[in-house]
Amino acid sequence: MTESAREPTQQVATAREAFEREFERFAPFWGGVSANSLTLKQAEHLARELTELRARHTGKKSAIASCKKLIGRVAAEDRASFGQLVQQTEAGIVKSLDEAEQALKHFIETARVERESIDVTLPGRRPRPGHLHPITLMRQRIEDIFVSLGYAVEDDREIETDFYNFDALNIPEGHPARDPQDTFYTTDGFALRSQTSTVQIHAMQRRGAPVRMIAPGRVFRRDTPDPTHNPMFFQVEGLCVDRGITMAHLKGTLAEFVHRLFGPETKTRFRPSYFPFTEPSAEVDYSCFKCAGQGCRICKFSGWIELGGSGMVHPNVLRAASVDPEQLTGFAFGLGIDRTCARIYQLDDIRLLFENDVRFLGQFS
Ligand SMILES: [Zn+2]
Numbered sequence: 001m002t003e004s005a006r007e008p009t010q011q012v013a014t015a016r017e018a019f020e021r022e023f024e025r026f027a028p029f030w031g032g033v034s035a036n037s038l039t040l041k042q043a044e045h046l047a048r049e050l051t052e053l054r055a056r057h058t059g060k061k062s063a064i065a066s067c068k069k070l071i072g073r074v075a076a077e078d079r080a081s082f083g084q085l086v087q088q089t090e091a092g093i094v095k096s097l098d099e100a101e102q103a104l105k106h107f108i109e110t111a112r113v114e115r116e117s118i119d120v121t122l123p124g125r126r127p128r129p130g131h132l133h134p135i136t137l138m139r140q141r142i143e144d145i146f147v148s149l150g151y152a153v154e155d156d157r158e159i160e161t162d163f164y165n166f167d168a169l170n171i172p173e174g175h176p177a178r179d180p181q182d183t184f185y186t187t188d189g190f191a192l193r194s195q196t197s198t199v200q201i202h203a204m205q206r207r208g209a210p211v212r213m214i215a216p217g218r219v220f221r222r223d224t225p226d227p228t229h230n231p232m233f234f235q236v237e238g239l240c241v242d243r244g245i246t247m248a249h250l251k252g253t254l255a256e257f258v259h260r261l262f263g264p265e266t267k268t269r270f271r272p273s274y275f276p277f278t279e280p281s282a283e284v285d286y287s288c289f290k291c292a293g294q295g296c297r298i299c300k301f302s303g304w305i306e307l308g309g310s311g312m313v314h315p316n317v318l319r320a321a322s323v324d325p326e327q328l329t330g331f332a333f334g335l336g337i338d339r340t341c342a343r344i345y346q347l348d349d350i351r352l353l354f355e356n357d358v359r360f361l362g363q364f365s
Contacts, residue, residue, distance in 0.1 A: 004074045004075040008073070008074055011063070012064070012089050014063065015063035015064045015066075015067055016089050018057075019057045023096055023097075026100040040111040043111065044108060046104055047101070047108060050097065054097050057097075064089060068086055071083045071086060129365075133361065134345065134353065138337050138340060139234065139236070142261070143216065146214045146238065148260075151214050152213045153215070153216070154215040156202050156215060157202075158219075159192060159193070160191050160192075164198045164201055165195075168198075168201045168321070169195075169198070169200075169317060169320075170317050181221065183222060192220035193220065195334060196216070196217050196235040196334060199213075199215035199237055199239075200237065201320060203215070209241045209330075210243070211242075212240045214236055215239075216337065217237075218233070219235050221233075227349040227350060230338075230351055232354070233336060233338050234336065235334050235335065235336055236335055236337055238253075239332045241328050241329070243328055244329070247280070249331060250310055251270065253331075254307070258307065263289065265287075268284060268285065268287075270284055270285075271283045271284075271285065277317050277332070278310070278311025278331075279311065281311035282310050282311055283306060283308075286305055287304060288302075288304065289344070312330070313329070313332050338353050
């Protein structure tokens with residue numbers, strides 16, 4: 001080696017030694033990492049440090065990069081051997097880095113898979129068993145009672161024509177009863193039914209008469225939501241049409257219903273009322289299930305709770321369903337499922353039943 005190559009050769013040696021000093025702590029992973037020597041977190045940290053080490057010792061500003069620039073400056077006769085020395089040193093550094101990196105990478109991947117695999121010795125997560133909504137529970141209780149009295153359960157459409165929602169129920173265009181029963185309309189002139197009474201007509205048209213059926217379902221009114229109103233709520237409609245049906249049958253049926261729902265001591269009370277689709281009509285009350293008529297908070301200290309509306313089916317309604325009112329008579333009634341629910345559970349706000357807050361619903365399991 002001539003004098004011109006001595007100093008550059010020294011620089012290459014210095015660059016290699018500087019790398020080896022820093023690489024020393026990665027040397028154990030050069031050729032594999034044993035599983036219990038490291039945690040996943042430590043390995044991830046080391047991998048980041050290794051990337052920085054590579055940038056420092058092989059990048060454009062590294063010592064070995066400066067050595068490459070000296071190749072052109074050494075004497076011509078030393079240039080080939082010096083160039084080789086620089087290349088071999090660089091290759092050695094890159095090889096060390098690559099092998100340590102491979103080993104760490106492999107370790108990290110394996111450790112991650114293990115972390116994500118299932119530890120069968122851990123306690124399981126307890127499944128939360130669901131239960132039916134309080135409105136559904138109430139509907140089922142009501143259905144059970146009427147099915148045992150020989151009634152069929154009818155289900156029908158919620159979107160109706162004006163005919164079924166109003167006309168067939170003896171509420172012609174311009175009738176004042178259309179007002180409190182105002183509902184929502186589609187742009188095609190269909191209405192969301194404002195009472196389950198629509199099913200009376202469908203059922204009589206489909207089954208003919210005599211008929212005994214109840215129709216639980218959703219109904220809609222143009223009401224502003226407040227603690228006692230909601231634009232969507234649930235009703236049960238009841239209809240019994242046969243030869244010789246009288247008001248006595250209506251009273252007997254509803255008395256039996258409240259006996260089975262609230263207990264045999266429950267009394268009923270009928271107050272004259274008006275509905276376009278029944279004549280005569282009556283509001284039905286039952287004696288408070290909590291205080292037995294003595295007066296309490298639930299019955300607002302009256303001793304009575306309103307069940308719903310009822311009456312003898314108007315001849316016009318029978319005619320609309322092609323039933324001859326000279327031959328057959330019938331009674332009908334309707335009651336609110338959610339209202340009954342709210343009374344029984346003493347809810348101050350009926351909207352609680354529709355908000356589907358699990359903290360609320362969970363109390364009814
Ligand atoms: Zn009471």
